[in-house]
Amino acid sequence: MKIPAITIFAALLLCHFSMHAQELFPGTEPASTIPRKTLGIRLMGEAYSEGGGFIRNTNALRLMYGLTPRLSVYLTAASSNHHKKTLPSDYPYHNTPERGVFKPYEFNGLSVYAKYRFLSRDEEKSHLRMAVYAEGSAVNSAHDEGEPRLMDDTKGFGFGYIGTYLKNKFAVSLTLGGIFPGKFKGMQVDVIEGMPDIPTTVKYPNTLNYSLSMGYLLWPRSYKSYKQTNINIYCELMGKYYGDTRVWVTPAGVPEYLVETVFIPPALRKGYYLDIVPGIQFIFNSNTRVDLSMQLQGLKMSYARIYPQLNFGIQHYFYLK
Amino acid sequence: MRKYLVFFLLFLGSRQLQAQFAQAEVSVNGLTCSQCSRSVEMALKRLDFIAKVEMDLQHPTARIVFMKNKAIDFSKLAAAVRDAGFNVRSIKARLDAHSNIADNCFLDNKIMYFNAGDAGQLKPGSSLLLLGNDLMSKTELEKYKKQIKQARPLACYQKAKKDIPFILLN
Numbered sequence: 001m002k003i004p005a006i007t008i009f010a011a012l013l014l015c016h017f018s019m020h021a022q023e024l025f026p027g028t029e030p031a032s033t034i035p036r037k038t039l040g041i042r043l044m045g046e047a048y049s050e051g052g053g054f055i056r057n058t059n060a061l062r063l064m065y066g067l068t069p070r071l072s073v074y075l076t077a078a079s080s081n082h083h084k085k086t087l088p089s090d091y092p093y094h095n096t097p098e099r100g101v102f103k104p105y106e107f108n109g110l111s112v113y114a115k116y117r118f119l120s121r122d123e124e125k126s127h128l129r130m131a132v133y134a135e136g137s138a139v140n141s142a143h144d145e146g147e148p149r150l151m152d153d154t155k156g157f158g159f160g161y162i163g164t165y166l167k168n169k170f171a172v173s174l175t176l177g178g179i180f181p182g183k184f185k186g187m188q189v190d191v192i193e194g195m196p197d198i199p200t201t202v203k204y205p206n207t208l209n210y211s212l213s214m215g216y217l218l219w220p221r222s223y224k225s226y227k228q229t230n231i232n233i234y235c236e237l238m239g240k241y242y243g244d245t246r247v248w249v250t251p252a253g254v255p256e257y258l259v260e261t262v263f264i265p266p267a268l269r270k271g272y273y274l275d276i277v278p279g280i281q282f283i284f285n286s287n288t289r290v291d292l293s294m295q296l297q298g299l300k301m302s303y304a305r306i307y308p309q310l311n312f313g314i315q316h317y318f319y320l321k
Numbered sequence: 322m323r324k325y326l327v328f329f330l331l332f333l334g335s336r337q338l339q340a341q342f343a344q345a346e347v348s349v350n351g352l353t354c355s356q357c358s359r360s361v362e363m364a365l366k367r368l369d370f371i372a373k374v375e376m377d378l379q380h381p382t383a384r385i386v387f388m389k390n391k392a393i394d395f396s397k398l399a400a401a402v403r404d405a406g407f408n409v410r411s412i413k414a415r416l417d418a419h420s421n422i423a424d425n426c427f428l429d430n431k432i433m434y435f436n437a438g439d440a441g442q443l444k445p446g447s448s449l450l451l452l453g454n455d456l457m458s459k460t461e462l463e464k465y466k467k468q469i470k471q472a473r474p475l476a477c478y479q480k481a482k483k484d485i486p487f488i489l490l491n
């Protein structure tokens with residue numbers, strides 16, 4: 001059997017570098033926690049083109065603090081141009097998700113996250129760590145699609161498990177979690193001009209989120225100084241499985257009714273997807289971390305973005321006295 | 322007479338404050354990135370008895386120089402490593418070259434150190450490998466099992482608040 005030259009080259013490249021595994025994933029959290037009495041500040045951004053000159057972007061500022069060696073807490077403030085004050089007109093039958101229209105760039109709200117590392121099996125060149133996390137959000141946006149995200153789309157809470165294993169050249173991390181969004185109560189503009197806005201309630205679906213992340217150190221080949229710039233590469237598989245969204249509408253003169261599932265569009269129906277997210281990371285002075293990644297369509301698709309989505313992150317630790 | 326007594330007590334006090342340890346090498350498990358090493362270094366620097374920390378990034382080890390005239394507590398040192406999110410693999414401590422220790426059991430900062438190994442005689446400048454659950458990983462402890470005597474610690478100081486066994490390295 002003839003082995004393609006590129007496979008041999010890739011294998012040689014992997015073996016040649018004396019790589020240490022990396023678990024500072026750009027898109028997901030590892031089981032490791034923030035050092036105690038350390039404040040981390042992270043600025044994140046996501047952007048994709050919706051066509052017609054519209055670039056949708058989300059930005060977030062995250063404060064992270066190591067309360068104890070095993071417990072970290074995060075506070076995230078998010079803003080985006082993904083939502084209008086009201087749901088699209090004729091929601092949920094049409095215009096879901098609503099594309100190619102102006103949506104103001106606004107503050108979405110705050111969310112909190114706590115992670116507790118309950119297991120550490122550390123050896124000289126390997127470790128196995130496990131953690132549980134819980135998150136809650138006060139965000140309450142007029143979010144078109146069913147797929148929820150607590151950071152910038154929906155209020156609610158979530159919890160889950162993270163397991164990270166690292167050995168010599170290989171690091172892998174698995175996240176499994178649940179998201180339990182609350183209800184959004186708002187308005188949609190009636191399609192008939194002059195009619196009053198229609199009160200609309202949306203119950204976003206309970207969701208399972210899952211990810212499998214891998215990372216490698218490309219440079220330096222051996223650590224000599226804090227001043228060496230680290231270059232890490234990552235590949236993350238990230239996705240969600242969610243149920244049907246339920247929508248209640250109350251047009252003028254009609255009692256509130258639940259829209260039957262057969263009438264709701266795919267973006268609000270039960271679904272799942274798995275995105276492929278390759279990424280590269282630069283760490284300067286062994287502290288300031290810059291992440292760049294691209295979210296690509298893998299299995300099925302998310303209606304909450306248009307592929308490819310570009311992700312950016314910059315993070316710095318402050319070691320407090 | 323009273324003046325001489327006060328002078329004598331002050332002299333004794335100053336002897337007690339004199340740290341018996343000059344340096345240590347702390348090997349850390351789970352350090353796989355230079356950012357992780359930096360976190361350990363910053364956690365160690367918070368301790369008031371540490372004068373200098375240098376991280377060996379290739380073999381994740383912290384080389385520590387202790388402050389003179391400060392009480393040294395290796396358990397606090399191990400706790401600082403845990404604060405950074407990692408665990409101590411082993412601690413090798415070097416006695417001060419001018420220490421007055423010549424016995425295989427001595428007291429420093431109300432902590433009794435005793436030789437749990439089966440050979441050697443302490444002298445100023447000796448290197449000790451500290452044993453104990455929080456000062457050494459289980460895997461590492463297993464390696465030195467043969468060298469550790471199964472004997473009970475020598476109770477050379479009854480009033481010690483805790484004891485730390487060690488193996489004499491040189």
